[in-house]
Amino acid sequence: MRSRSAPAPLAVSAVAVAALAALPLAYLLIRGIGGGADAWEIVTRGRTAALVGRTVALVAGAPALATAIGVGLAWLVVRTDMPGRRLFGVLAALPLVIPSYVLALAFIAAIGPGGLTGELWGGPGAAWIFGYRGATLALALATYPYVFLLTAAALRRMDPSLEEAARSLGRSRAAAFRQVTLPALRPAIGAGAVLVALYALSDFGVVSLLRYDALTRAIYNQYRSLFDREPAAVLGLVLVVLTTAVLVLEARSRERGRLRRSGAAADRPAELVPLGRWRWPAVAACAAVVAVALVLPVAVLEWWALSAGAELPSEGEVAGWAGNSLLVSLLAALAATAAALPLAALAARRRTAFARSLERVTYAANALPGIVIALSLVFFATRVAEPLYQTLALLVFAYVVRFLPQALAGASGALLRVDPKLEQASRGLGAGPWRTFARVTAPLVAPGLLAGATLVFLSTMKELPATLLLRPIGFDTLATEVWTATGVSAYSEAAAPALLLIVLSAPVVWLLQVRTRGEGAAAEEPPPRE
Template sequence: MTLGQRERSRLAYPLVTLPALIVALVSLIPLGFVVIVTVQTGWDQVVALVFRGRVGDLLVNTALLEAATVPLTIVLAVTLAWLTERTDLPFARLWAWFAVVPLAVPAFVHSYAWISLVPGLKGLGGGVLVSVLAYFPFLYLPVAAQLRRLDPAIEDAAASLGLSPWRVFLRAVLPQLRVAICGGSLLVGLHLLAEYGLFVMIRFDTFSTAIVDQFQSAFNGPAANMLSGVLVLCCLALLGTEALARGGERYARVGSGAPRMVTRHALGGWVWPALALNLATAALAIGVPFTTLTRWLAIGGLEIWPLQTVGNAVIQTIFLAVMGGMLTTIVAAPMAWLSVRAPGRLQRVLEACHYYVGSLPGVVVALALVTITVRLVLPLYQTFATLLLAYGLLFLPRALVALRASIAQAPVELERAAMALGRAPLQAVRVTTMRLAAPGAAASTALVALGITNELTATLMLSPTGVETLATKFWSLTSEIDYVAAAPYALMMVLLSLPLTLVLHRQSSRASGSAA
């Protein structure tokens, strides 16, 4: 490559850095909102609003919820992953699919199903039960994928030292799953902080439910803003805890390991308890929602299917999901390209700004945009532009991860060759790298669309008048205790989410070197 070609190649970096910088600054809006509102409120009022009994109760609820749900989710997910990936469990592939399918059912639909089945289910116990069943796939997927990648020679070496199978698992396998467990646990913990609909139905107070209540009663009063600030601190504490738990140990190794099939452990007499665990999990996490939906649909018959209303909700949901998915993927593209082609200190800072916003609950992002639009740009309040901006902020990390992996597989030499043939830097990137990354962009759009399809809190607070998605229409009907009329909307959400969920499972299997 000539000196002139190198100079032309470097021209692409500032041209791509500028939009990435703009997106990073926009992503700081929610955090900036919390800081500015705190300063404007004044220290005395902040102390009065934060250090009060109500906030203490919410902190206790949050701590108990996280402390009970996350360990139970880890135990369940790791056990199921071990049984389906490393034992001779009958129909292992079928049970693996059943362990992923609950992702297609929104968490608030899980609670709707359980409340329909057990009307007295409420409080911390009910919240923990439904949360574990709704969120354990977030841990199962990375743990199962990591188990497929492990070198079986490590286990053989441990066994040759006289360790029992149980001690082999604890000392040789479990430490190698730490990164996957910590990452999945972080996702579960963040979802617990952000979830609204599930805990409202279970009648368990969390920061998200309290913020929405304050917003609906006082329209963005100081109390809601301060609760948002405390919730952000909870998110940051959770991120710090995950980083400490993950540690700094090195888990990678040189070489690809032993090129042989993993020897599955014989369950022997434990096969029946193992089958019972998988069957019970599938029955509770899949059977209960689908049985409940079938029951309500049968009771309502054709009368609960107002085609125009359901059709409008489906069309609006698909429109927002597709538009939000495409726009989020587009704005994530500059950062994805920079993270692969120009790694460095500035790139890491910009990338951190892109990622952090995905850890914030939707209620915080929505409240920030409500405040800003009402105070500064009132014409944008409750418009499609503001709603799509909220979706972009919430799901930016999903788009970035999928797109970055695809760009990394496109050789940089193709960009240089295109520029050597006279293409402008950005045009060279577009016709080579971005064209090769099209499958990754499609996967990115699908992942974001899946999130938007099931998103509730930000949509409730920001959607324009007259716009009703499947989630918001379902929520309005369940708020009126009209569970029969809500069933079609729940079913349509599941049907839209199920194909994307199964694709996600297949991609996870392929990425770990195992066909699903």
């Protein structure tokens, strides 16, 4: 069938969405470049070099640690006879329900100054969790499930005869793993590590709570200084440059992965490696990861929520924060899905270069860290659109820009499932266009749209920097409350909203699990968080 040119309303709305999505980056560039020599002077300062160095150190350390944990767990769970491997296969993905800054809060509330260990046994608390070590550990433990899920899926997909071929050509089990299995897993491991790197780069909550002076924290502090906001824009651009570098790396690793993918897929499970006397040490290692990344935070927050009754926020307060969170998340989910539809429809139905490049612009523009989007919108509102500053509308707009890729992925996947031939078949069977839409198109598209909307909803719920910068005065959400209370060491105040966030985030993992199991393709791109 020849594809007709896109109808004007669809193309126009798609272009409008793409333009709006590109607005924060564009405006930041304008401000940064227009900032003048004074603002750019910050780049040459030694302090900036130190900031970039610390950020790079974090972006190297967190993925390295997350990769070690994720690949190790994936191998144990998929390829060995470790007792309880199925159970650990589920448990190891669950830390995704814990927003990374909640994990950071749990660390501080457990062993930090004034934390749980201090309350119970006295002592000053562990100072080491503040700074590089704590931030790396918290980020790695919060994000290793990305590496774990991608690697486990790749291990399951891998054709077992590759390893067998290596064995029959004289390689021991270990040599076959090193020379054949690892190279085959490299694209998946690389994709996971890049996700973690992007996460670490854009993370604001963990480095702020654990007082590690990375770029995001510095940008926020610079912005808060109020006297001179231009340097914040320049620092934001530095962060954009780093993000672009990581994205280029990702594109390269993707290219390599596509080239070297073996055609054959697993038609049978591979033989399990007997661990022998290493069985129980392996169980202990898995249990330790799950304990620190999942059980400890929940238990510590539970303890703080139940102790010290007087400081507890009232139920009404908590309900108010939760209500605000739910309100903005719902608005963001609806708006993002509506915005994604024309872009997805254009890309799915009219396979033109124009449609594809629109989609790509939207994705690229939105790999921006939340703090950069928020900062740019603050500048934009204060300089250009004053009435919008600190309104709910601008806040929701920021969420939509930030999480549009998630909605877009859901919508594109959903629309791709609708083969035009199905609609033609319906028309051929005598159903009119409306009936066809209601009976064929809508039922096929609905699950994907809903999945995308759900992801946006949950991501918005957890989003911290955009909410902090753009919320209307007095508008507190669960996320901002966790941040504020932790900042002043009011752990029992932070505990209730943090626990509520965990409960509300649980469906993300469920969605992720279903998508990983269900479709091989979807497993390649788990949704981003925060």
